[in-house]
Amino acid sequence: MNTDDPSGAVVVSSGVTEGRMDRIQRERAAQEKRCWVRLTRACNNHCLFCLDSDVHDGTMVPPHLVKEQIERGRAEGAERLILSGGEPTIHKNYLEFVEFGRKLGYGWIQTITNGRMFAYPRFAERAAAAGLREATFSMHGHTPRLHDRLVGVAGAFSQSMQGLKNLMQLGIVVNVDIVLNRDNLPHLDRIIEHFLERGVGEFDLLWPVPFGRAWRNRERMLWPKDARSEQLLRAIELARDRGAVVWTNRLPPQLLEGLEEFIQDPYKLHDEVRGRRGQFEQWLSGGQPPFCRTQQRCRFCFMEQFCGEVEKMLPLLSEPAPPSACTTAASCEKAARSGGPVRIALNKETAAWIEKNVAMIRSRPNDFTFLPDNYLTLAEYEQKGLNPLDALRPLHGSSVKLEGLPACLLPDAEPTEEPARWWTHDRPAGHLDDLVDDFVLRRYRVRSLRCRGCRFEDSCPGLSINMVRMYGFALANPLGFDPPPELCDTAKGPGLHASVVVRSRCSNACSFCTTRLIAADNRAPWPIDPWSAVRNTIEQLAGQGYRILRFAAIEPLEHPDILRAIRHARKLGFERIEIWTHAGPCRDEEFARKLVEAGLSAIDVPVMGPGAEVHDAVAGRLGAWQESLAGVGNLRSAGLSDVSAHMVIARGNHRHVVQTYAACCENEFGPLQSLVLAAPSLSAATSYEPVAVPLEECAEAIGRDLGLLSVAERGRFVGLASRCIPHCVLLRHIDRQMERHFATAAAPGDGDDSVEVKQFRKSLTEQGEKTRGFDLKRRSRCPRWADCSRGGDCPGIYPLYLELYGDGEFQPL
DSSP states (O other): OOOSOTTSOOOOOOSOOSSOOOHHHHHHHHTOOEEEEEOEEOOSOOOTTOTTGGGOOSEEOOHHHHHHHHHHHHHTTOOEEEEESSOGGGSTTHHHHHHHHHHHTOSEEEEEEOOSGGGSHHHHHHHHHHTOOEEEEEOOOSSHHHHHHHHTOTTHHHHHHHHHHHHHHTTOEEEEEEEOOTTTGGGHHHHHHHHHTTTOOEEEEEOOOSSHHHHHTHHHHOOOTTOOOHHHHHHHHHHHHTTOEEEEESOOGGGGTTOGGGSOOTTHHHHHHHHTHHHHHHHHTTOOOOTTOOHHHHTTOTTHHHHHHHHHHGGGTTSOOOOOOBOSHHHHHHHHHTTSOEEEEESHHHHHHHHHTHHHHHHSGGGEEEEEOOOSSHHHHHHHOOOHHHHHGGGTTOOOEEESSOGGGSTTSEEEOOOSOOOOSSOOTTOHHHHHHHHHHHTOEEOOGGGTTOTTTTTOOOEEHHHHHHHOGGGOOOOSOOOOOOOOEEEEOSTTEEEEEOOOOOSOOOTTOHHHHHHHHHTSOOOOOOHHHHHHHHHHHHHTTOOEEEEESSOGGGSTTHHHHHHHHHHTTOSEEEEEOOOGGGGSHHHHHHHHHHTOOEEEEEEOSSSHHHHHHHHTSTTHHHHHHHHHHHHHHTTOOOEEEEEEEOTTTTTOHHHHHHHHTTSTTOSEEEEEEOOOOSSSHHHHTTTOOOHHHHHHHHHHHGGGSOHHHHHHHHHHHTTTSOHHHHHTTSOGGGGGGSOSSOOTTOGGGOOOHHHHHHHHHHTTTOOOHHHHHOOBOOTTGGGSTTTTTOOOBOHHHHHHHOSTTOOOO
């Protein structure tokens, strides 16, 4: 019986599709005995996050082996049969296995599937007739574009949705698994809303596992375990408030503060360990650790804490077993009368004894140590357990000892170290289930993200996992925070990529510059970020696992500590360091050489015109063009080969886009890598008017000048232009045959992030009209985009543009 889920899901439902479950019901469902059988090592999807892709060899498990596992599971008492893969429905004997399970007496037969085979009505009908009761669909987006991109198959979304509809019409319970990743997390609430509207009442949210394609695509698929996501919390609340059942799978508990009822039952650890039983048994017997045991991979993995504790345990096999603690009033009384040290596990019974003996305890504080009485289930907690704050309240002000509990629960107590050994068996090998239980009871601890900065952060043991599930992270009250470190603004993603906004000065005064316009609106210049803020930010990003660092606005090269910052980033292990810069300061050859020696990997330079006249006018300074050219030349001479250029199109250079592209192909800047429309900087529409590009004029000039480029360069240029200029506007002025070069997806950051103008304005109003760069730069499609043949690929336009000029120039194709 295969109890490890190859898709990353743990099946915990009982066919509940509406109504809320209390935590004990959830626990019973999570611990239901089930038989999980893998039918295939093949799949008709090609998911970017598939953890099992390295073992997919295209084979089907022989039918006799499948039936043996099904029979074994039933003999062991399993009531639920789960058929999985790979993709189970592509096994030619799939329907036979469903019927076989029903005849053996399984009360509930479920499948984990991408759902595409169920798009065929006859197949769906035969599955239902054979005994299928529930199907968990792996759905990772709410639009064809998002889902199909993630699963690697065009048309998969529409086929799966048809399969979902077919099964629901047959009365089959359908729920949805969603593997969370950097691509779909911003849309999670909309994904859940999409399926709620179609009658789905149960969701499982899965943390990606750093294996297979998920590891190879880690920059897009994986995200740090301490990166709290408001989108995640908002989506869970949406589903809960709409009466849906929500499960989480492998999600780091600290991400769920305030929604602790959704923390995964630690019982799941048994499935994880059983699925790798051979590797763990070998490790515990003195062999090699699992192949995946590397710091780079482990920091993304749900099992990091368990494996870390096992690793620390192995050299201590000869340590004595952990001492017992008093768990009853009688044992407390007996130990106290002995006159020696007393270790008391906090529960309802011992708390009552403590309350009766406060005076005696206060008179002998050094003799008394209090520790948690942990339980494997919440049902046990309800019966025997007690909130540790209530148990310790009578002892406030005394200097007793705490073991295995955060100091903030009793600030005057003396924290003491726990015994090094936490397992009960002399030889952990061969006792994996017991080892997992011991870990849950004695070492599975979690801390709130609020605890960062507490003066006890390095020594705090954290809160037991089931204690948090029972009473919440609100138990934690971090002590003695140091003043929060100064930090620069940052933008994180995609992948392991992070940008640091370094506030400095800039010798240019570009007409579209966000920072310049905001500073003018505030009637005060931007302060220069001190070195401490730059250093702290780089160190924080390194600690969060980012490996590609970009320094951006205002002008990083004019910051007095930029060389120091690059060296520090290299020392911390950043693999690539980029700078967005106009490169003017590098007209100094020595400075350019020092930048490259310090570890600079790449630069991206804005170009605003085909020559000095136009460029300098937009840059707001005579000589800007020549200085940038010289700076780029010096960097190339110093050995920097990765030089990119982009054009910011603004009012003033919008008639010179093709000319600028042609000029860059011939000078130090090199071919443009992107075209960007100048974005709004302030929330008032009138502030955008002096910068906003007249799109019709821009497209007309592109059509006029396109002949300046070679045939090959025309195609590349049109591809870039189609990422920033609405397609209907562009096609009115260029040959329709050039449409084949258009981008097949909207510009990064657009597409599914598009907003209607009314939503955009409402969002700004709710923020008190404060400037939010992300919101201002989100794009909107015109109201008729759905009627356009290129509506799904069009980049749209900024909402403030529509407020200024309306949507009359946008005509569906």
